[in-house]
Amino acid sequence: GDSVTQMEGPVTLSEEAFLTINCTYTATGYPSLFWYVQYPGEGLQLLLKATKADDKGSNKGFEATYRKETTSFHLEKGSVQVSDSAVYFCALSFSGGYNKLIFGAGTRLAVHP
């Protein structure tokens, strides 16, 4: 069935370091892909999305490119801040883009000053 696999955390970085969180997916069709972020004690927030191959989603310095050939949607940021510490979820969806989200396990990011 359809699924999302993320790299295991926690990922621990120093401030201003480069971030990559790997995400790959298995899907029978061509899903839309998402990154959500969950800050401590809060719900999930949509960080960025891409709806078709080669699309690049970007927001708040984060970006991810929909790679159909490698079925990947890796999250990157050039220079992380302490405030980026959170849990990041990769997800996919069919049915118009937002219904029935299938989430990865989440990757916890801890950024130290």
Added chain:
Amino acid sequence: GAVVSQHPSWVICKSGTSVKIECRSLDFQATTMFWYRQFPKQSLMLMATSNEGSKATYEQGVEKDKFLINHASLTLSTLTVTSAHPEDSSFYICSASQVSNQPQHFGDGTRLSIL
């Protein structure tokens, strides 16, 4: 905008009791609401999708008599865990969207602990 409020944020109760969790869309009308369950250090698993005024659609393996979902208005959905047992302890998260193909806005979750 697009705020979803979940209540309570944390509940502890004895085994055998029923627990109701509310999910409200505060500044928009939510045609569709979703209920997820999240085990520690695991992903969110969709339990059910509810559309206002109709019966919820449950995912495979989710007991609909155990997890009662009501979506009686465009701003409120409730999840009732009936006769809760320790294995029902988990983090429950709701989300809401204005229409079914629009972004889901998530609540802050409810941590349920059954003793």
